[in-house]
Amino acid sequence: MSENKIWTREFVGMGLTNFFYFMSQYILIAALPVFIMDDLGKGQWEAGMAMTCFQIGTVLCRPLAGRIIDGVNKQKLLFGASFLFFLLMAGFYFASSLHAVWFLRLVHGAVFALGTTASAAMAALVLPRRRKGEGIGYFAVCGNMAMVIGPLVGLLIMDYLGAHPLFIFLALLALGAIVAGNGKKLPDETILPGGKRQKGFHISDFIEKRALPSVILGGLVFFAYGGVLTFIPMYTRSLGMGGSTSLFFLVFALVIVVTRPFVGYLFDHHGPNATVYPGFAFFSLGFILFSLAGNLTVLLLSAAVLGIGFGALAPAFQTLAVQSAPASRAGVATSTYFWSLDISVGLAAAVLGVAANAFGYPFMYGVICLSSSLLGLAYYFFWRRSLS
Known part of the structure; x- marks a missing residue:
């Protein structure tokens, strides 16, 4: 890998993984309330609670994510999170009750926190130090683009095809995250744990x-x-x-x-x-x-x-x-x-x-x-x- 090269296969893979994660989130922000109100016959409060469940999962998992990521093989962890991400997106296809949707969103929040933190950490590690600011800026663009494209795509699929094709599309995005994050094995110094770990739990773990x-x-x-x-x-x-x-x-x-x-x-x-x-x-x-x-x-x-x-x-x-x-x-x-x-x-x-x-x-x-x-x-x- 060139000393100052940003656009390596490793970096692009992490960026695409991040994009697929954020696309799923912004699609669901826009389209899931429509599904809850139109398909499940619920109201605005129930639709809003789906977002609340996601936020609870994210906030609870985020501080744990750092300890987990730094203590295991990061690429294998990302694969596991992305595979669970795929199962969750496929699970929406079979969700027929409000409580099932809430549960999926709660777990989705936790997986989202784990997957996006892992991909961001690995993206930062594969970047050359002298171009880290530029590279992280490009990496952040993935989330920005998903913010614009996601709601539009979600509402268009809901309007013209319905909820079940939307959930199939989300499952395909999750498959894309699996492929992008694991297309090439990253260097051991990037993905393997480093440094001496303390026994037990400490504030510095989080x-x-x-x-x-x-x-x-x-x-x-x-x-x-x-x-x-x-x-x-x-x-x-x-x-x-x-x-x-x-x-x-x-x-x-x-x-x-x-x-x-x-x-x-x-x-x-x-x-x-x-x-x-x-x-x-x-x-x-x-x-x-x-x-x-x-x-x-x-x-x-x-x-x-x-x-x-x-x-x-x-x-x-x-x-x-x-x-x-x-x-x-x-x-x-x-x-x-x-x-x-x-x-x-x-x-x-x-x-x-x-x-x-x-x-x-x-x-x-x-x-x-x-x-x-x-x-x-x-x-x-x-x-x-x-x-x-």
């Missing part, structure tokens, strides 16, 4: 302390982003632009994809400051525009500006989290980072929902989300100064 500054920063960014992800359908509807939500995310994701090569290059060649400070500036400006959106032009402009900021910040903090720990702790560092994101998005749904009901969406986005971004900027400034 949390990588050296990654905590990056974890906190990533959490603040995803807390603010969680407000967009959770409440934008209601916000655009209140503005009389309810049909523009998908267009917002399309612009948001496309901007991330277009700017990713430049962001990764700046991180690797000029250091994290070159991406984080501009990233926070664009992220903050995006929330100001978002809170003032009165027409489609401003709404889409805010999507582009937020995309630049989010696309610079999210991979930067993930890279810093992974680089803060030795290779033998890559799994725990990655799971610590992702666990923070899971919790942050969940908190955003609860806390920002109260703020939106009390003060309205413009206040929530213009004051609270902007404040979260500025707090992250201040924290990063003082943390980086303490390192110099």
Whole structure:
């Protein structure tokens, strides 16, 4: 493997695996409520609980994932998780009751946490150190693309073919994850456990302390982003632009994809400051525009500006989290980072929902989300100064 080559078969395989996992999740976010309400005859509360079950599974499994990943053969673990992923997706085809769907979503959350953490950790390990920021940025694009394509694909299949063809398609995605993650054996130094392990359970088995500054920063960014992800359908509807939500995310994701090569290059060649400070500036400006959106032009402009900021910040903090720990702790560092994101998005749904009901969406986005971004900027400034 070339010293500075990013696009190796190993890296592409991990990226595709991640894409298939995230595609299944975003397809189910959009299509499963339709199945629950139309096919099973249930209401919105029951449909919402399916997402809650998934989140419970993810949050409970994420801290365990790091210890498991760093203690076993990572590639064999990913194969096992992907095979279980396939069984779960096939299981939806036979699910005829609400409780069966809830159970599948609960286990899906746990498998999703394990599989995505393993693929992210291995992707980071196979990247050359001098291009790790750029590579992790490209890896994150897999999730961004799934975010745009997944809901559209899910709803189209539901509308034209129905639920059972959708579940067959999800099972095929899971088969794709199995093939992509195991098409080539990775080097032993990447997949085998490294370092001396402590007996029993310790806090360090679940949390990588050296990654905590990056974890906190990533959490603040995803807390603010969680407000967009959770409440934008209601916000655009209140503005009389309810049909523009998908267009917002399309612009948001496309901007991330277009700017990713430049962001990764700046991180690797000029250091994290070159991406984080501009990233926070664009992220903050995006929330100001978002809170003032009165027409489609401003709404889409805010999507582009937020995309630049989010696309610079999210991979930067993930890279810093992974680089803060030795290779033998890559799994725990990655799971610590992702666990923070899971919790942050969940908190955003609860806390920002109260703020939106009390003060309205413009206040929530213009004051609270902007404040979260500025707090992250201040924290990063003082943390980086303490390192110099």
